[in-house]
Each structure stands twice: as C-alpha cells, then as structure tokens.
Amino acid sequence: MRPEHSLGEIPADWPIPDQAALAAAHDAALDALKDTELAGRRLGRYYDPMGKFAGATYRTVLPNDPGQIAAADLFAVTLLSVRLRPAAVRRLLEDERHSDAVQRRLSAVPGDADLAEANAATLIDASALYEDVKRALASPKPAKSDPWVTASKLCARKRPSLLPVRDRKVRELLRIRPRSDHRRDWLIHRGLMRDSTIRRLLHDARSNATTEAGSRVDVRDSPLRVLDVALWTHAIKLDAS
Template sequence: MRPEHSLGEIPADWPIPDQAALVAARDAALDALKDTELAGRRLGRYYDPMGKFAGATYRTVLPNDPGQITAADLFAVTLLSVRLRPTATRRLLDDERHRDAVQRRLMAVPEDANLAEADAPTLVDASALYGDVKRALANPRTAKSDPWVTASKLCARKRPYLLPVRDSKVRELLHIRLRSDHRHDWLIHRGLMRDRTIRRLLHDAKSNATTEGGSRVDVRDSPLRVLDVALWTHAIKLDAS
C-alpha cells in the first residue's frame, strides 16, 4: 500500500513520508503505548493538577481566543519550557504587521479542524499560520534563527486538534529526520492519529491515568495533545513506577 493512501487528502506539493518512515513512527508509538497502565500513570503524573508538569494548564489558561494570540497564550507556551524574547513578544502582541498577519491566518483555519481528517486546503492554511508565527518569533538579526519548537507549541495551543506539539524528543523517538520539514512531521502524526490501534491504546491509557498516589486523573486534552504527552513522557523515561 502506498503511504499516501493511508494519510487521506494531502496538498499536492507536500513532502510525503515514505512507508519506512510511517512504519518506524508507528512502531515507536506502539512501544510507548503498549503498556497502557504504565502509559496511564505517566499521563496521570503529567496532568496531575498538584504536580510539576504543565498538564492541562497549557491549554486551559485563559483567555484562549481562537482568533488571536494574546499574552495568555505566550505565558502558556512558556510552561512547556521555552523562552520568549521581548522583541518576539512585541511583534506578536504589538506589531501591527505581524499581529494582523497571524490573526488572518488563524481566521482561515477552522477551530474544530482535526489532523486525522483535515482536507488539503485546511492543511495549507495551517502551514501558512505556522510560517507566519515562526517569522514573528524569529530573530531578524540572526540569519539562522529557527524558532520551530516555540512556533509549534504556540500554534498547537491555538489549534490543539490539528497541530502537534513538535519538539526534538518526540521527533527523535519517532525516528524523524533532524532537519525534517514541518509538513512531513505533521503527516507522520496524521498517520498515527488515523491508526485504529493507536487510538484504542491512547483511549485505554487515558482511562488508566492516575497520580503517584493512585488518584484518578481526568485527562481532557485533545487526542493529538495526549498522544504527544504519551510519546514525550515515554521518550524522557518518566519514572511512573
């Protein structure tokens, strides 16, 4: 089976992961989720409201206006261990050119779009949003400035069902090339979200989410975000024994 057949509708010029890349990512995700009790305990530690991790606060800190980026969004992103430079903050919040460009992109991307089923135009608009956010965050005085992690985390807060939180730990776990295109990365995650077995294991892991003390944790994040947390906590070998 050609890989694009399992990925749904894809923009014509996007770099499509080959079958080997899709299989490697799926195997890694299955390894992270196969023990749903362990995966659930890790989710529980991450989402424990009394714990040290960002948990649901990254998504729930208010306001979270789907049509614009505010100071609350920037604060939420810092909870995921990224730093925002003052100049980047000013461009996103105060610079009319950057702020208006990002708002136009946000309005073009449906709030309820999800990565598994999004059509090609939605993916194209999402890519344009990511590009504008990254340009606003980049240091114009540094030719090699590439704030891809911060841009990914900021965009993921605004469209949590559509855009994955990309970071080096998860990319390495999924065997994604170091300098991979974000569109290629998104399609890797799309393949995972369209996989019935992974969705089932993810559901079971959420059902098993407990704190270190054994208390039940209600994980209400988007499935895409929960998958990212499950992969990240597995990648860092979070001790949940």
Template sequence: MTVCEFQEIDPEVLNRATEKALEALDSERTPRLLVEFYDTATNFAGSTFAMLQPRDAGAVTATDLLALRTLSIKLGAYEIRQFLDGGPNERKISQLLGELPSAELQNTNAADFSPMAAFYDEVKRLLAGAGTKNSNRWVAASKLTARKRPDLFPVRDRVVCGYLGILKQTDRARDWYVFRHLMRNSDITSRLSELPARIAAAANGRDVRLDEEPLRLLDAILWRYAMTASTEIPVDDEDARGESESD
C-alpha cells in the same frame, strides 16, 4: 499563499512511527508517566498548556504566551511585542488563524496543509526576534500553533520527532503527515480512548487533569516515554515541558 508540496512519505517511516507510538501507549509505565505529567502538584505543563484561560480562537494573546512558558519557551520583549503590539503583525496572525481548517488533524486533506503552513511560518518568523540565540525556532513555533489549535497542530520537537524516527525530515508538513497517519490508525485511537481510565486507576487520589484533545494525549505520552526510554535523543532547552519537583 503558502503551498505545501512534498513527495509521499516512505511507508517504512510511517510503519516505524506507528510501531513506536504503540510501544509507548502499550507500556506498563504509561499510566504512571501520565499521572506525573498531569498531576497539578508537579511542575510539568500537564493540561495547563492547552487549557489555560481565557482562550481566544481569533488571536494570539498574552495568555497564549504565558502558556508557552509552561512548555519551557522563553520569550524576550521583542518577540512579545510582535504578537501583542496591535499592529500589522497582530492583524496578520488573526487573519491566518481564521483561514485554518476547522477539521481536526486526522480529518484534514492535502489542501488543508497550506493554510496550516502559512500560520506556522508566520508564527515562526515572529519568534525569530532580535537577540534570540536561535533564529530557527521551529519547536517554539510548533508549541504556539499547538496552543492555538491543539486538535490540529502536534507539538513537534527533537524528543518526539527523534523518538518517532522523523527528525531528519526537517519539514513541518511532512511531520504533520506522519502525525495525521498516527491519528488515523485505529489501534492508536483505541489506545488513546482507553488512556483516561488507565490514568485514573493509577492516580491514587492525585489531582490529575487531562487534556481534552486526543492529539494532546498522544503528544504527552510520546514525550514522556521518549524522555525516559532513551538518553541518545538530542535535546534543547525548548524541548522541555516543564519538570517535576522530584526530578
């Protein structure tokens, strides 16, 4: 079994990530940014990524791979076959899905990170297919694991990790630790609970469909705020989340 072992995260890293998350959540621009992201009349992924039906808790399906496309992940025929060929890869993925903790990220413990890492690592391995330009598809793997368990896996990419100040950690479990810290912070969870009302007040009749999971809402505002607040974050094609027709 995959074992996650790492030194404790520096409190300064956790404090900075918390401050940056609260900055995004408290911004006056936040309701407008999220209205745009969740407006069904735009090409942003919105809630389609996590909510696209049907959802199968026990397997990676064609619908899951289609959902990845809403977050700008491109898959070749080889990668698709790795997940859908009905062979040992598909069975291994289903086994690892079944071993994931039932808890939400904020309620996980240290032991839960090992089955999370095992599932993530296998997804990442299968995504590094023949002919891919990048064999280290950590962003694509983060997005697919988040699609399967949006309450457990955050979407890690260069934009969000760069904004939070954790991009140099280059370790999935260390990043999960930081996101778990954020989701345990009462100020952050309080702001997240207030977001739906703030978004509704700013919607002005637009068809806005929000994610159900607070972790997904946090991801959405971190990404939108970071993308509009800085031009210094290094980005890749896989860091996108769709785009507005007006952009």
C-alpha cells in the same frame, strides 16, 4: 508484509513521508503505548494538577481566544519550557504587520479542525499560520534563527486537534530526521492519528491515568495532544525519574 499507513487527502506539493518512515514512527508510538497501565501512570503524573508538569494548564489558562494570539497564549507556552524573547513578544502583540498577519491566518483555519481528517485546504492554511508565527518569533538578526519548537507549541495551543506540539524529544523518538519539514512531520503525526490501534491504546492509556497516590486524573486534552504527552513522557522515561 506491513500494511500501508493511510494519510488521507494531502496537498499536492507537500513532502510525503515514505512508508518506511511512517512504519518507524508507528512502531515507536506502539512501544510507548503498548503497556497502557504504564502509559496511563505517565499521563497521570503529567496531568496531575498538584504536580510539576504543565498538564492541562497549557490549554486551559485564560483567555484562549481561537481567533488571536494574546499574552495568555505566550505565558501558556512558557509552561512547556520555552523562552520568549521580549522582541518576539512585541512583534506578536504590538507589531501590526505581524499580529494582523497571524490573526488573518487564524481566521482561515477552522477552530475544530482535526489532523486525522483535515482536508488539503485546511492543511495549507495551517502551514501558512505556522510559518507566519515562526516568522514573528524569529530574530531578524541571526541568519540561522529558527524558533520551530516555540512556533509549534504556540500554534498547537490555538489548534490543539490539528497541530502537534513538535519538539526534539518526540521527533527523535519517532525517528524523524533532523531539519525535517514541518509538513512532513505533520503527516507522520497524521498517520498515527488515523491508525485504529494507536487510537485504541491512547484511549486505554487515558482511562488509566492516575497520580502516584493512585487518584484518578481526568485527561481532557485533545487526542493529538495526549498522544504528544504519551510520546514525550515515554521518551524522557518519566516513570524512572
């Protein structure tokens, strides 16, 4: 019989993933991390400062003020293969209605908040931040404009220990159903970050990070971000590219 996956304190009205969904995500993450030497090589390729991937630059490009979204943040997310339309950039940086709302939301979410242990109030504030960022990014014209990937990557840069990057590859790997609510996605990631086996494997994979030439790579991103990279590089079979 499978053990139940702990989710901790959850806002009362959030859509909670069932144990089957949590178990499926857990199994997929275990598959990505169980060979910690292979996972480490993948991390090494991603974080190699001489390599072709964003690595830590997504986080370290400056300035990175936790209290506001600036041009450097928008540049950083483009390193993760997203496109920002000029109108969306203007709404985030120049439109006071959007930029002031996002700044207020950022001030409500602690900069050091951690997804594994965040309380319900922090999760609610983080969700409001994500929605405001997505609203600023969305085109007001197309009825189906839903820039959830870009919003996720931008919010994850501002709160790297709290908010997962979320993209299609990782969601598919974790067997998250299409059009899943971001709050449900976060709780699936929360279940992974609260799991002792996942944390141990992630630690070991990080310790094994090396370049193709065998040089050590210092992976300093938050554990949540490193988990995302480990899952993404497994999903695209980076070792075979």
